[in-house]
Amino acid sequence: MSLEDPVALHVELVSVEREVWSGEASTVIARTTEGEIGILPGHASLLGQLAEGSEVRITQEGGGEVVASVSGGFLSVTDGGVTVLAEQATLSGAS
Numbered sequence: 001m002s003l004e005d006p007v008a009l010h011v012e013l014v015s016v017e018r019e020v021w022s023g024e025a026s027t028v029i030a031r032t033t034e035g036e037i038g039i040l041p042g043h044a045s046l047l048g049q050l051a052e053g054s055e056v057r058i059t060q061e062g063g064g065e066v067v068a069s070v071s072g073g074f075l076s077v078t079d080g081g082v083t084v085l086a087e088q089a090t091l092s093g094a095s
Contacts, residue, residue, distance in 0.1 A: 008061050009041050010081030013068055015089040021058070021066055028082050029057040030075050037075070039082055048075045055092070056084055067092050 008024040028039040032048035050056075050073045058066040073086035 007041060009039065009043075011058055011084070012081070013056065013058070013066075013084045013086070013089055015086050020068060020086075020089045020091060023058075023066075024061040025058045025082075026061055027057075027059040028075075028084075030054065030070075030084065032075060039077055043077050045079070046075075046077045049073075050075055050084070050086060056086075056089075 008026060009028060011021070011023060011025045011028055012019065013021040026041070030037055030048075031051040031054035033051055034048060037048060050070055052071060054070060056068045056070055060066065069090050069092045070084065070086040071088040073084065076083045076085070
């Protein structure tokens with residue numbers, strides 16, 4: 001990780017069938033089997049199992065919000081960004 005403050009997260013939301021959403025974000029909030037987690041730029045690396053029938057909320061850099069209903073899968077946070085790999089994912093709201 002660089003010494004500079006990270007400005008944005010690169011986020012990819014992917015289902016088994018297709019890429020659902022990809023872009024830059026300021027926050028990602030998801031429910032894992034361990035509880036709800038908020039991801040900000042510079043977050044430590046982790047791998048979490050998504051809770052069944054939950055939502056992933058992505059706050060875009062420009063201020064809009066993407067909300068996706070997800071079923072099963074994983075959330076991965078690395079220096080390269082956040083990847084949400086869900087068995088099923090459907091955008092349920094975006095602004």
